[in-house]
Amino acid sequence: MIVEEILSNIHQMDDQEVKKRHIEKVYLESAHLVKRVQRVKTDHGKEIGIRLKEPKDLVAGDVLFMDDKNLIMIDVISDDLLVIQPKDLKEMGTIAHNLGNRHLPAQFEDNVMLVQYDYLVEELLQQMKISFVREERKVRQAFRHIGHSHD
Structure with a gap:
């Protein structure tokens, strides 16, 4: 078929x-x-x-x-994810800016940000004291990299 x-x-x-x-x-x-x-x-x-x-x-x-x-x-199939739980808009903007600089694709569900597990991102979140958990979770759609160049 x-x-x-x-x-x-x-x-x-x-x-x-x-x-x-x-x-x-x-x-x-x-x-x-x-x-x-x-x-x-x-x-x-x-x-x-x-x-x-x-x-x-x-x-x-x-x-x-x-x-x-x-x-x-x-x-x-479940992915190994970092589920980021910013406490306010400023914290969300800060982490979104930092992850955006790394061109890391993210998804959003309810009030959390989902990114595929990366030990460097985990270290960054710990240094910034941003609340997160690492968990196996199913996502409905693919994590998509958006084409971009620094001209």
């Missing part, structure tokens, strides 16, 4: 529509969510080719296949 488009996202579907189907999952590392062409295997051993027509990143919950009885979706 070759998948050329994402049909839906399970998080946007009606719960009853989801529950009436057998669900298979394709587990991907978050870094692989940016690949438009790849060969994957479901948790039931079914091989699938992904060749997306549109230049779009995959997201956790994306539905690759669905019929009346079955559904195949993307799930993401």
Whole structure:
């Protein structure tokens, strides 16, 4: 089977529509969510080719296949993350500036900033006395580096 488009996202579907189907999952590392062409295997051993027509990143919950009885979706393997919890806007601005200078991609959920684990960033956070925890956590989308040059 070759998948050329994402049909839906399970998080946007009606719960009853989801529950009436057998669900298979394709587990991907978050870094692989940016690949438009790849060969994957479901948790039931079914091989699938992904060749997306549109230049779009995959997201956790994306539905690759669905019929009346079955559904195949993307799930993401947990990443080793630093979950940064700034106490105020000034602290958020300071750490965002420091991490931005390192071109480190970040994601935001609720009132926390998520970055992939890096021992240098961990040391920086400790030196700056900024609250954080290191944990395994699933992200819904890939950490994306934004192209930039210092002209």
